[in-house]
Amino acid sequence: MNPHEYTQVNDRTFLFSGHELPEDERELIRLRRDFHRHPESAWTEYRTTAVILRELRAAGIPVLYGPSLHEPSCMYGLPRPEAAEEAFRRAAGELGGDGEILPMRGGFTGCMAIIEGGLPGPVKILRVDIDCNEVAESRSAEHRPFREGFSSVHEGLTHACGHDGHAAIGVVTAKMIARHRDRLPGTVKILFQPGEEGLRGAASMAAAGVADDVSFLFGGHLGLTLTKPGAVAASAVAILSSTKLDLRFEGKAAHAGMYPQLGRNALGAAAAAVTNMLAIARHGDGASRINIGTLHAGSGRNVIPSSAEMRLETRGETAEINRYMLGEVRRIARAAADMYGCSLTETIMGSADSAESSPALVEHEMALLRQMKEVGEVIREQKFGAGEDVTTLMQVVQDRGGQAAELMFGTPLAAPHHNGSFDFDEAVLLLAAKVFAEIMFSL
Amino acid sequence: MNPHEYTQVNDRTFLFSGHELPEDERELIRLRRDFHRHPESAWTEYRTTAVILRELRAAGIPVLYGPSLHEPSCMYGLPRPEAAEEAFRRAAGELGGDGEILPMRGGFTGCMAIIEGGLPGPVKILRVDIDCNEVAESRSAEHRPFREGFSSVHEGLTHACGHDGHAAIGVVTAKMIARHRDRLPGTVKILFQPGEEGLRGAASMAAAGVADDVSFLFGGHLGLTLTKPGAVAASAVAILSSTKLDLRFEGKAAHAGMYPQLGRNALGAAAAAVTNMLAIARHGDGASRINIGTLHAGSGRNVIPSSAEMRLETRGETAEINRYMLGEVRRIARAAADMYGCSLTETIMGSADSAESSPALVEHEMALLRQMKEVGEVIREQKFGAGEDVTTLMQVVQDRGGQAAELMFGTPLAAPHHNGSFDFDEAVLLLAAKVFAEIMFSL
């Protein structure tokens, strides 16, 4: 496989630049808003997957889904069984029955569309993520989804990272490609991945082999550090390595008034852990991050708290820096437990290393993007600045000799990602769908 | 009123020492176990109150209950309305209807039995507390309530402080006294107070005037520092002053990977507050206590936590020491909020100062107790070592020229108070009921 050959042959195709159907954009917006209204968090994207299935099947596109897309031992950070079951029932209610989603029960969400082209060519995959954030959505009149009536109907959940848009892009890109499948070289797969938040979903799909036969893999993200409308970056750089970790400190309860000395204060241990983890020395070789996102400790006001649970994450500009951070976190957790005479349990809830887009593929994208009139600015490298488990799939492809790239699409943002007021300019949806579609025909 | 006169007249009565009915103890144990099975926390003692009402009415004892027993502005630490309502519905379900408890809706729990004696005499009140702890009960075979099938049916709630026993003592003492009401001097009230845990319930009953006409007030507690079976202390000393405080830190969420500097970490503030509050300098004049019982912070793993809530309490051997602790706590909370750029909200959830039993009344008790053959050891002063809002009622009585005493009843304990494995020797129940009944006839 030599991408430059494909480049020679295909790079003047331009089926979509300026030639999309009017309904493409309407559909993108309709789907994005539907997903936005019904956000589902990692491993519970039952309704989201079902809607994608319905759309693709209606367009005559074959789709795989269910347990065959996952390796159970790598499904990181599954929700508690009751919460998972509650989400399943909620989706069944919304869908008018659980028939479509029964094969997904237990977290086997997501799906993969497969479009066979009419011309010989390589296998290419577009991966989009579909899960929401566990963040409460703004109910301010300044927040467009609320004002215009498509804000989240699920309390405490919202799409605050644009995956509603990503899912819509995936569906419409599939339809656009399928419309011209006779002129498509090779095969295109569209992988709708659950659980990107928390870096949970990619590992199980990678381990199930979804990307094993792929020559080219593409991912994409809207917004983030790229807020200029019309700008497209051929490659995201500085995708942080990250590990998601749950810690539980167990101490001993005691009456705080009578026998304070008999307690083993798990909250004391947790507080020491929090402060000293935030205080981990910065790394001289690049960016490092630590966040203790949640802490829940104690039972009653007058009882020495006997347990404390925290959910945290580390990140590093390189895998080595992330390992440094994780090592420090573990040492501090251990010591904080010892300091207060508590025991400690650790559970890895998600993990992804950094990855770099393949240089030759980026070169190919650059040539293509420069010729698309919708693309207002072509950027070679754009800082990503966060974690993304597309890297796990990129590594699979690159390790097997293929090429991979993570693109970025510019859009103004109403608020930072993961904030309850997050919103983006929906014009970015059509831009992204056309870029992905063109790329698939160009290789 | 001169207690010594009553002492002269009545102290050889002994209606109950050695003469109780066989069913008295059976009833004490039956009631205690019923209450134990159905624990209800502060301001939700709907079923508990209803059972007490049924028992007392069946014995022909008049009972007051509902809003007239409470001053709403002093009902400290009410639960959230939804939680209160859920508890109300749960109790209605258990009782087979909400008819009896409708007047209590909104937290107006507890009741007051009134037994008019056939002889002239003073008004005397026995106050017992009836609420449970927000502690999960042990499910170990070594835990008798679990082994014998009367453990809590309410998840996360249990009677781990003996108030199930106190409530039973209140009921049976009332019945014992009523059996001989013709020989009773004056009037006896039995006050079943909700919300002792957290020092929440006494203030509203005191403000409603339940103890305004009272010459003698008695409270009692089983266990605590008195673990010798048969021992009775005429007065508890070192009842700690205490204040219950809720704190809420509000910061600002931000994506922990991309813009950590834009967040205002409420968990960071809370952790700094926890550690430095625990580090408040001890007081040279006596015992001080601080406990941060619970902390809940943050929303998602990769979001800088924007809020943190903690429930804490201070205690002091004297009111002055408690004020010192509370002052330090507030200063630290304020500074911790400033340190992390967060705002702070404080809410007082309960409060009671220390109080001392009236010396002359203690003398009278001593004389009586020494003559009761069930009392294995008579102790003048026993260290209480915890807070108790009976002190609020004691102060009302003492301020109006009456006398008050808090007794203690010895029993071996299976585990410390407020521990999920707490249990006591039920033999203490009859002892306490007889002591209280004798006292009421002796004054």
Add this chain to the structure above:
Amino acid sequence: MNPHEYTQVNDRTFLFSGHELPEDERELIRLRRDFHRHPESAWTEYRTTAVILRELRAAGIPVLYGPSLHEPSCMYGLPRPEAAEEAFRRAAGELGGDGEILPMRGGFTGCMAIIEGGLPGPVKILRVDIDCNEVAESRSAEHRPFREGFSSVHEGLTHACGHDGHAAIGVVTAKMIARHRDRLPGTVKILFQPGEEGLRGAASMAAAGVADDVSFLFGGHLGLTLTKPGAVAASAVAILSSTKLDLRFEGKAAHAGMYPQLGRNALGAAAAAVTNMLAIARHGDGASRINIGTLHAGSGRNVIPSSAEMRLETRGETAEINRYMLGEVRRIARAAADMYGCSLTETIMGSADSAESSPALVEHEMALLRQMKEVGEVIREQKFGAGEDVTTLMQVVQDRGGQAAELMFGTPLAAPHHNGSFDFDEAVLLLAAKVFAEIMFSL
């Protein structure tokens, strides 16, 4: 030996109550002010001891001093050799030569006067402490020693605990007794102990056997919780158990700008230790204390601090509580070192358990004190509220069947003990000397 017999025989002696010589008080004040001007800290009381020697010898009282009074392996908390040597040279300079103090070189300070009585009787010992505090003295005009020209000439040192007065009391008491030695039953020893601050000096003298042959031991302290002039307490209670500990964290230096991750931040470890040690849970059984008195860490501003040294102490109302505190301190220190990847060195610098005055001896004192007209108020038990290594000597005597008591002498204080503005009413000196002298003749 039966103190009550002695009590019978001697308790109407009263040689000094109202009959002291006019020069006794002048001498007490002269000596106290001389010691105050030349404060010497633990194990460097060279000049102080020499002045005591000169005074006693001038009065014809034999004195022992030098290495025979100490067991080297128990000389806790010796200063650094250079500091010790500098103090030695300073004292030699002040004394006009090192002849007298050569035998003390290396810390063998303190001395013991021996007065043989003319009558048969037991061996009795009065122990006084002579060292100063490492506290800078106030230079305010409100501070009498400064205003009247006898404030410390040694920077950073001052007598802020009254040991200048104790030493003066020891000397004058010896002279008073010696004046009447023919009427003295048995033998009186006056032990001038170095290094009470930090609980350093008693152990080595006890191990050297100074109290092995003693039937009665007395110690005394002015001020503390007893601020009423003329009041004398026959026994100090609540002498806290205490341990003095030095900790050293060793980490690894690194350039803080370039390679922060390579450092091992000993100051970080120490700060975590400080905060979490202050946060050790209070003990339900009685008073506990923790103080980290000093911390010195780091070398340069831009270097990750590679070492940190702290000097701390724990105290407990009982030996068990002190052991609890010390155990927690050690666990926290160990964990703080682990938390920051540092190593830890611990050195015990001083230690003394609590002790109780012998009841029979206290009874004897009470009888005597009540008859002394100078004593304005006789108190049986006075809270001491601090540590005192006289307890080590008390235990030796009590373990061998003798009796011991620690007295307290009331005086108003200008500022709390160990404060740079500490001062007391010198009238307490004569009171104390007379009480001790009378006691020695009464047994």
Add this chain to the structure above:
Amino acid sequence: MNPHEYTQVNDRTFLFSGHELPEDERELIRLRRDFHRHPESAWTEYRTTAVILRELRAAGIPVLYGPSLHEPSCMYGLPRPEAAEEAFRRAAGELGGDGEILPMRGGFTGCMAIIEGGLPGPVKILRVDIDCNEVAESRSAEHRPFREGFSSVHEGLTHACGHDGHAAIGVVTAKMIARHRDRLPGTVKILFQPGEEGLRGAASMAAAGVADDVSFLFGGHLGLTLTKPGAVAASAVAILSSTKLDLRFEGKAAHAGMYPQLGRNALGAAAAAVTNMLAIARHGDGASRINIGTLHAGSGRNVIPSSAEMRLETRGETAEINRYMLGEVRRIARAAADMYGCSLTETIMGSADSAESSPALVEHEMALLRQMKEVGEVIREQKFGAGEDVTTLMQVVQDRGGQAAELMFGTPLAAPHHNGSFDFDEAVLLLAAKVFAEIMFSL
């Protein structure tokens, strides 16, 4: 002024590449080792300056020194007067008299050589720094300076950042240029700047106007992130902005055993400040740093510590990030003081923003370096990764229309900078001197 013109005219000069005198390297090593043996910290470089003066004067090069080179109001972080005076006397002793250094007394150290060229041309300045670190030097046999007998004779001071080499390079570069001054275009100044450590010295020299008439300014640093022998970087990037700050917490002493509640624990405040400053959120836009280099707190073991002093520094990849860090530090310091009821004093001890080398000048250097056969590898941009107050002088020159560059010279290092075992390969000295000399002739 157009550097490219100069480039055209002069860039084939090569007076030194391959043509230096044999004594040049011997002299570099001799001087470096002499400086290494006699390290002097910021504002006390009396002997160092005197040796430089002697060397330059012996070579017939005019030198300015003394107060005219400094603006007193900008002399950041001067040592305490006694320490400064002690260093002055020490230097006088080493030099055999204080005649040469009298004009420098009070910190006016450093000097500036001026070499007038025989050809017309611009004014160019080479700035080298000459101060040492306050770090104890290794006394291990593996440490070459110790093994070979030129390790520091001043306790607690050593050249652990290579400024001994920089000073030697400055002297020998001056001599090399002076040897050929007839062929030199314009004027070369060699500025020997004191107090680079702590970013203390550049501001006062810049304010005194030493760089006001300069067209080109050069600085250079050996080692750091460039450890390959023979490598030369034309420009250092990521010179961190930095601020040096001293903080003093003042609380209140109290006896830790008796009245702990009366103290105001300055060490408690400092420990809270240390941990929470280390925990300042990382900045999403680039590298940030915080180091609390030293902390000294408390007086005696049993006294609540009433004062604590810390020396710290912040750094930022950009001036904005440094301002963020400094703002957080100040907020935390303020809050930590409040938390423990202490007062706070802040003193700025040094400060420098980041600066970037001028692109055209870097281009010129690149061309020159590529032609020098001694230069094994030419690097355009090398990460500096630390602070450097040469930036203050660079900004002066760039603000006035001139150009500036900070070079880096590769050398293996025995240990990281600021570590007591720091050492470098002395071959880098001649390389650097030749590069600087060539550059001066090329412009």
